[in-house]
Amino acid sequence: MLTTVTVLSTSAVLFALGATGVMLRRNPVAMLMCVEIMLNAGNLVLVLGSRAQGNDAGQATALIVLVIAAAEAVVGLGLALVLFRNREPVDVDEPRAVRG
Amino acid sequence: MDVFFAPVLAACVVAFFSALFVVTARGAIRAVVALLAHSLAIAALYALLAAGLVAVGQLLIYSGAIVVLFLFVVALLPPGGRELSSQPLRVTAGILVGLVLLAALFTGLGPATAGGLQLTGAGAEIGSVTGVGHQLFDAGKLLIPFELTAPLLLVAIIGSVALWRRQGAPS
Numbered sequence: 397m398l399t400t401v402t403v404l405s406t407s408a409v410l411f412a413l414g415a416t417g418v419m420l421r422r423n424p425v426a427m428l429m430c431v432e433i434m435l436n437a438g439n440l441v442l443v444l445g446s447r448a449q450g451n452d453a454g455q456a457t458a459l460i461v462l463v464i465a466a467a468e469a470v471v472g473l474g475l476a477l478v479l480f481r482n483r484e485p486v487d488v489d490e491p492r493a494v495r496g
Numbered sequence: 497m498d499v500f501f502a503p504v505l506a507a508c509v510v511a512f513f514s515a516l517f518v519v520t521a522r523g524a525i526r527a528v529v530a531l532l533a534h535s536l537a538i539a540a541l542y543a544l545l546a547a548g549l550v551a552v553g554q555l556l557i558y559s560g561a562i563v564v565l566f567l568f569v570v571a572l573l574p575p576g577g578r579e580l581s582s583q584p585l586r587v588t589a590g591i592l593v594g595l596v597l598l599a600a601l602f603t604g605l606g607p608a609t610a611g612g613l614q615l616t617g618a619g620a621e622i623g624s625v626t627g628v629g630h631q632l633f634d635a636g637k638l639l640i641p642f643e644l645t646a647p648l649l650l651v652a653i654i655g656s657v658a659l660w661r662r663q664g665a666p667s
Contacts, residue, residue, distance in 0.1 A: 398498065398501055399498045399500060399501050399504050402501070402504060402505055402508055403504060403508065403541065403545070404605055405602070405605070406508040406511060406512060408598065408601040408602060408605055409512060409598065410511065410512065410515050411597065411601060412594045412595070412597040412598040412601065413512075413515050413516060413519055413594065414515070414519075415593055415594055415597050416519060416590045416591060416593060416594030417518065417519035417590075419586065419589055419590030419593050419594075420519065420586060420587060420590035420591075421519070422586075423524060425524055425566065425569055425570060425573070426518075426524060426527055428566070429518050429527055429528070429531050429566065430518065430519060432531065432558075432562065433515045433518060433519075433531075433534065436511075436534070436535070436538045436558075439538075439550075440538060440541060440542075443541075443542050443545050443547045443550055444545055446545075446547065446622060446623075447545040447546050447547070447622065450621065450622055451622065452622050452623070452624075452627040452628050452630070452631045453631050453637070453638070455547045455549065455550050455622070455623060455628050455631070456628050456631035456632045456637075456638050456642075457638065458542075458547070458550045459549070459550060459553055459628070459632070460638065460641055460642060460645055462550075462553050462554065462557050462558070463557075463645040463648070463649065464645065464648065465557075465558070465562065466557055466561065466562060466649070466652075467645075467648050467649050467651075467652035468652075469562045469565060469566070470565070470652045470653070470656050471652050471655050471656055471659075473565060473566070473569045473656075474655070474656035474659045474660060475659065476569065477569060477572065477573075477660070478659055478660065480573050
């Protein structure tokens with residue numbers, strides 16, 4: 397019970413922390429890192445639920461979420477590199493449009 | 497008390513503080529190294545929660561591939577990813593959003609824990625490669641979402657290459 401509460405509150409705190417970081421940071425690479433923290437927090441709840449229910453479905457879903465996180469990181473980092481190529485220092489508020 | 501409680505608590509503390517450092521660190525390289533520590537702590541938590549396969553996946557995909565990809569991008573950036581400091585309004589808004597989200601999450605999670613989300617003795621049977629593989633590949637379970645991740649990755653590859661070439665230098 398104590399373990400469950402600890403892990404569950406950790407993942408809630410991590411999710412809120414990641415959301416705060418997305419709002420706070422102006423560097424797109426740092427924002428992506430905060431999104432990764434939020435994804436990890438969600439995955440942690442999936443794995444915990446899988447353990448509590450004695451069911452493998454949560455773990456399989458967590459693996460799929462890992463793949464989605466990888467795809468998101470690839471596209472996001474590509475966008476960040478395109479932003480950084482032209483402007484320096486970069487600010488996500490600055491570009492009004494990204495062609496591509 | 498659960499025999500796993502002390503290691504779980506330690507991994508949770510490491511995951512929290514490394515995430516805090518990712519959010520607050522000024523230098524991008526430091527943030528990436530903190531993200532690596534965060535990812536390793538999360539992998540340890542997965543292993544402690546009887547999810548060995550997910551822990552290995554986390555190590556290989558997150559710590560091995562994604563964090564290294566972040567490191568490469570930060571190293572490629574011209575000024576090492578220099579960042580303007582956040583305005584006070586942005587800091588206020590960010591902290592406000594975080595606190596509201598935290599309150600909402602704990603309100604939602606309260607009934608779940610009060611209902612006795614117990615770690616039963618079923619831990620030994622779950623987390624095997626066979627079990628997770630049956631979930632992923634049996635028709636009627638997660639087969640279709642799992643197969644759809646293949647076109648998703650393909651689209652991500654094509655998208656990032658197209659984005660780079662369209663924006664790229666005339667060469």
